[in-house]
Amino acid sequence: MxxxxxxxxxxxxxxxxxxxxxxxxxxxxxxxxxxxxxxxxxxxxxxxxxxxxxxxxxxxxxxxxxxxxxxxxxxxxxxxxxxxxxxxxxxxxxxxxxxxxxxxxKMNRIIRNKKEYENQVFHILEAFRSMGIRISDLHDKKSGDLKRKNIRLNKDKKIVFIDYANVYSC
Structure with a gap:
């Protein structure tokens, strides 16, 4: 149900x-x-x-x-x-x-200026890594650039990942 x-x-x-x-x-x-x-x-x-x-x-x-x-x-x-x-x-x-x-x-607020949010994403990913978790859906494998299509902003302009399915232990 x-x-x-x-x-x-x-x-x-x-x-x-x-x-x-x-x-x-x-x-x-x-x-x-x-x-x-x-x-x-x-x-x-x-x-x-x-x-x-x-x-x-x-x-x-x-x-x-x-x-x-x-x-x-x-x-x-x-x-x-x-x-x-x-x-x-x-x-x-x-x-x-x-x-x-x-x-x-549903998260609608996209990241317009990726430079502004790169540090925030980096620190969040570091926090996940410290727990032994690596999320691979957030950076392009070839270029290393943020995949903005998988990241949104909440109402407080804080980072929210909308695609976090490819998770690995590190």
Whole structure:
């Protein structure tokens, strides 16, 4: 049962996740996964492993679009639930989750001047590293630049990570 998803929509997601787990679906384009899910929400983006929908109520829904996306959602939930409140405040709030999907707060304030926030991000990542956690979704692997698409600002202009699924022990 979901507080935010009607049973029909939740069933559609669960059926999709079952297909992913049975390997009935190969690497999918965003359009294919969105089409198959048949959810009435606006598709606002996707990464390699998940598609993101705007629920229209200040929340977003992340659904796995390939099997690795199931693990990505699980990683985000586990990290969010396991860190101290001083670190959790830098992770976008997850309000509900299930197998292969999660719902989190929609964060709209993008970082316009990345230089202004690089030190803040560096210090936050150092705090995670001191806990033995490395989040790889926040810097471009080749250039080392901040991935601004994965970082937002809260109402107090503090950094919040909206994609923190690729987490490693360090």
């Amino acid at each position: 979901s507080k935010y998803l009607k049973s029909q929509k939740l069933k559609s997601i669960q059926n999709w996740i079952k297909k992913l787990e049975k390997a009935e679906v190969s690497e999918q384009s965003e359009e294919c996964s969105v089409e198959e899910l048949k959810l009435p929400y606006k598709d606002i983006g996707a990464g390699r492993h998940r598609v993101v929908f705007d629920l229209g109520n200040g929340l977003v829904l992340k659904v796995a679009k390939i099997a690795k996306g199931i693990t990505c959602n699980k990683n985000e939930v586990n990290l969010y639930r396991s860190v101290s409140s001083s670190l959790q405040k830098h992770l976008c709030k997850i309000v509900e989750y299930g197998h292969g999907w999660l719902i989190m707060k």
